[in-house]
Amino acid sequence: MDQDEYVIFAELDRGKFEQILGKLKLHFQNIQFGRQGDDYIWVNFSNSKIEIDTFYSMNLEVKGRRGHYSVCREVLSCLENEWIIKEFNPPKVDLTK
Secondary structure, three states, X not given: OOOOOEEEEEEEOHHHHHHHHHHHHHHOOOEEEEEEOEEEEEEEEOOEEEEEEXXXXXXXXXXXXXXXXXXXXXXXXXXXXXXXXXEEEEEEEOOOO
């Protein structure tokens, strides 16, 4: 499998955006976020990021490169289980990229 391929790792409850953002801010230093019709949180690390957004879904999609699975697991592990609607195993291909 192509480790640079963009995939969707999970879907989160959009209604919990503020709680998700607060929790991620406790665990990660370099975060960008916004609420402008669509909601987004970007967890930046080294030269890439895990994207959490509603750009193509009603739920928050957790996306990134397939090779960043371990970072995604770290992001998801700091969230409450009830905020996670679905985890994709294996991750599904993000056809919007």
